[in-house]
Amino acid sequence: MNNDDTFEPVIIGFTCNWCSYRAADTAGTARVKYAPNIRLIRLMCSGRLDPTFVLKALANGADGVLITGCHPGDCHYVEQNYKALRRFHLLKRVLTQMGIEPGRLKLVWASAAEGAILAAEFDKFINEVRALGPLNLPLQKQKTFSTPALEEVAA
Amino acid sequence: MSEKIGVYVCHCGTNIAGIVNVEEVSQWAGSRLKDRGVVIARDYKFMCSSLGQELIEKDIKELGLTRVVVAACSPHLHERTFRTACERAGLNPYLCELVSIREQVSWVHTDKIAATAKAEAVLSGGVERVIHNEPLEPLKVPIHPDSLVVGGGIAGIQAALELADGGNHVYLVEREPSIGGHMAQFDKTFPTLDCSACILTPRMVQVGNHPNITLLTWSEVTKVDGYVGNFEVAIKKKARYVNTELCTGCGICVEKCPKKVVDDVFEAGMAKRKVIYIPFPQAVPNFPVLDAPNCTFFQKGTCKACEKFCPTNAIDFNQKDEDITVKVGNIVLATGYDLFNPRRIPQYGYGRLENIFTSLEFERLCNASGPTGGNIVLKDGITPPKTVGIVHCVGSRDQNYNGYCSAICCMQSIKFAHLVHERTGADIYNFYIDIRTPGKSYEEFYQRVLDEGTHFVRGKVAEVTEVARSPEEEGKLIIQVEDTLIGKQRRIPVDMVILSAGLEPRYDAKETGKLFGIACSADGWYIERHPKLDPIATMTEGVFIAGCVQGPKDIPATVAQGAAAAARIQGKIQQGEITLEPIRASINEDQCSGCRICNDLCPFSAILYHEDRAVSEINAALCQGCGTCVAACPAGAISGTGFSNEQILAQIEGLLLLNIDQKESKKVLA
Numbered sequence: 001m002n003n004d005d006t007f008e009p010v011i012i013g014f015t016c017n018w019c020s021y022r023a024a025d026t027a028g029t030a031r032v033k034y035a036p037n038i039r040l041i042r043l044m045c046s047g048r049l050d051p052t053f054v055l056k057a058l059a060n061g062a063d064g065v066l067i068t069g070c071h072p073g074d075c076h077y078v079e080q081n082y083k084a085l086r087r088f089h090l091l092k093r094v095l096t097q098m099g100i101e102p103g104r105l106k107l108v109w110a111s112a113a114e115g116a117i118l119a120a121e122f123d124k125f126i127n128e129v130r131a132l133g134p135l136n137l138p139l140q141k142q143k144t145f146s147t148p149a150l151e152e153v154a155a
Numbered sequence: 156m157s158e159k160i161g162v163y164v165c166h167c168g169t170n171i172a173g174i175v176n177v178e179e180v181s182q183w184a185g186s187r188l189k190d191r192g193v194v195i196a197r198d199y200k201f202m203c204s205s206l207g208q209e210l211i212e213k214d215i216k217e218l219g220l221t222r223v224v225v226a227a228c229s230p231h232l233h234e235r236t237f238r239t240a241c242e243r244a245g246l247n248p249y250l251c252e253l254v255s256i257r258e259q260v261s262w263v264h265t266d267k268i269a270a271t272a273k274a275e276a277v278l279s280g281g282v283e284r285v286i287h288n289e290p291l292e293p294l295k296v297p298i299h300p301d302s303l304v305v306g307g308g309i310a311g312i313q314a315a316l317e318l319a320d321g322g323n324h325v326y327l328v329e330r331e332p333s334i335g336g337h338m339a340q341f342d343k344t345f346p347t348l349d350c351s352a353c354i355l356t357p358r359m360v361q362v363g364n365h366p367n368i369t370l371l372t373w374s375e376v377t378k379v380d381g382y383v384g385n386f387e388v389a390i391k392k393k394a395r396y397v398n399t400e401l402c403t404g405c406g407i408c409v410e411k412c413p414k415k416v417v418d419d420v421f422e423a424g425m426a427k428r429k430v431i432y433i434p435f436p437q438a439v440p441n442f443p444v445l446d447a448p449n450c451t452f453f454q455k456g457t458c459k460a461c462e463k464f465c466p467t468n469a470i471d472f473n474q475k476d477e478d479i480t481v482k483v484g485n486i487v488l489a490t491g492y493d494l495f496n497p498r499r500i501p502q503y504g505y506g507r508l509e510n511i512f513t514s515l516e517f518e519r520l521c522n523a524s525g526p527t528g529g530n531i532v533l534k535d536g537i538t539p540p541k542t543v544g545i546v547h548c549v550g551s552r553d554q555n556y557n558g559y560c561s562a563i564c565c566m567q568s569i570k571f572a573h574l575v576h577e578r579t580g581a582d583i584y585n586f587y588i589d590i591r592t593p594g595k596s597y598e599e600f601y602q603r604v605l606d607e608g609t610h611f612v613r614g615k616v617a618e619v620t621e622v623a624r625s626p627e628e629e630g631k632l633i634i635q636v637e638d639t640l641i642g643k644q645r646r647i648p649v650d651m652v653i654l655s656a657g658l659e660p661r662y663d664a665k666e667t668g669k670l671f672g673i674a675c676s677a678d679g680w681y682i683e684r685h686p687k688l689d690p691i692a693t694m695t696e697g698v699f700i701a702g703c704v705q706g707p708k709d710i711p712a713t714v715a716q717g718a719a720a721a722a723r724i725q726g727k728i729q730q731g732e733i734t735l736e737p738i739r740a741s742i743n744e745d746q747c748s749g750c751r752i753c754n755d756l757c758p759f760s761a762i763l764y765h766e767d768r769a770v771s772e773i774n775a776a777l778c779q780g781c782g783t784c785v786a787a788c789p790a791g792a793i794s795g796t797g798f799s800n801e802q803i804l805a806q807i808e809g810l811l812l813l814n815i816d817q818k819e820s821k822k823v824l825a
Contacts, residue, residue: 010811012807012810012811018694021231022231024258024259025229025231025255025258025259027258027263028229028255028257028258028259028262028263029258029262031262031263032263033263033264033265034263034264035264036260036264036266036269036270036272036273039273039276039277039280039810040259041280041803041806041807041810042230043782043798043803044738044780044781044782044797044798045781045782045783047756047781047782047783047786048781048782048783048785048786048795048798049786050785050786050800050803051786052800052804053803053804053807056804056807056808057807057811060807060808060811060813061811061813062807062811073674074674074682075674076674076694076781077758077759077779077781077783078669078672078758078759079758080756080758080781080783083756083783083787087786119263
């Protein structure tokens, strides 16, 4: 815990290789500052986002998850960000049913040039999750995330 | 853990080390991540240098490393550098990961303790992920040596000629009856005042005669399938109703045709043409086209004058559109621009008041083969103007219309001022916001026109009106403008107004882009791979852009881009095959239940369904690796190489420091 016992959220952010990850890089190159609470994972496309990733992140200690990708119409793979959008909306409802505040999951579009905008969105989301407080799900200490299907595929 | 992981933390001079305590991160990895398989952790000033890379290569050879993680700059910069270093040392390059602790940590955070803690988390994420990396081999696909150039303006012509001169076959597709594009419409070009047709037509003729160019005018691309090196393109050759094997281009059919319609393409609406027509005298190819929707025969079943008088029986009213398919390895999109429509600015009176012309219309007025034989006269066809107003930035640099600068309008407006001065001796006013003359000899041209006595008024024109407030204004067009250099409103009566309308993307640019798999920016111009370092490539391998499709530019820049696209393609053709990144998806047939949810998700049509076995299969060469199907499969039957479920789930654990003492995890949240 922090010395002064203030809660600092941990956010996992999913970025897409072509737009939002490059936007984060652009923010870096421009030295735009944002809070250190967010840790990014690079996917090739926001369409790669499996809802299980979000659930795992929350189950393993994250207090919030941010999904980012190319603006609708600009997806490098044509239209896969629309599929990410659909999954996001359904997932939000599922999370609410599980008793997790919907404000812990957010979707933001950013193009490769919008570094400053993305950095501002990071800060905004971090503040929103800080206000919600820690998630405090009982932590899963599994070494790998296994479902029967995945185990067979891995075998 | 059976893997032997080497961790390398880069200082990047002070770029990283100035904020992140790199020695601490390296020591932390060496001790706390030992149980995860890290056998060596080093930090070094510049990992991307030869010495830095050698550190990795030495450790691979001496310690038998099976995985490498470098914590440094963005993978978009040096992932390939480190992967190649691993390859040199005998380790499969895809077993190396680069995580960013510079763009995403040291450059964006100020709290050193928090930044160091985050760097440790990011590194841990990379370590957990790399354990699940698999050795991959890049795909090699052959490159078809033919190329497709879409658009027969100067950009497309340049690209086609360079490719053809290089010994490669090119299909040049143009949707108008002749190549030439907008440049064929101009009279003189700035700053040299070269006659546009005189410098363009020799190239057009070369294209028409070149043994390596298949010229398909009056044609459009309807479908593009395939991937770089192996595109299959469907082209519709629209019916000309003229048999080009028999036609000699004599032009008798055009002469005898009894019906005229307004030519709103080449003549920009300033003149009429016949229903069967050759767009301009120097057209390539020199075959006429019959405008069927306006043809008396197609409307009423009578006339057929052209057929009667054709000496070679070349007119064929039964001709149909022809659909062909061609195979090419690379594509250049050079479809040009459209002009901003000044009707959208009602206060400028265009379309409502007489003697207000757009830039393209004025070009036709100046052109010797235009409606007035090159005489600059008013709409009555006889009277030359005594005063002319030229308005810059119409629809450009304007929050209400297009925010960008159209790059060529200042020079074009100055050119118009020169031509009006030369041919009419009229009093000329140019209304500008800034004078932008950056090219070679451009500023000198501006000085020359200043010396000729043209008045330059710095102010955005508010209104063009015919409502006179004084006797001098009667019968004139009055330009209302604030002259910002003297701080006064002015009303300047003129006989003729020329609106330098801005450049816009083609009205169907977005649809055309979708056909080829490329996207448009917010302004509608196609998106280049990198705005500074790669303006002619796109995010789609094998598809290139040249000329104004990428953004407004002058002729020299357009020609340079056409040549650049050709050079890039020649380089690829020479290599004979292209290497594709092995980031692909594949379906485990035993897991697949045949639900077909994945089939419709693929925008590249890479997933086939086998009816007999009731399973789906992915074509590895068509697959672009987006991973949407991997995420969608309810059975988890699809795996994605390079971004597998195992890798990402492990990375999540690593980022949250799950496999390390939980108390530690809380501490690093700082």
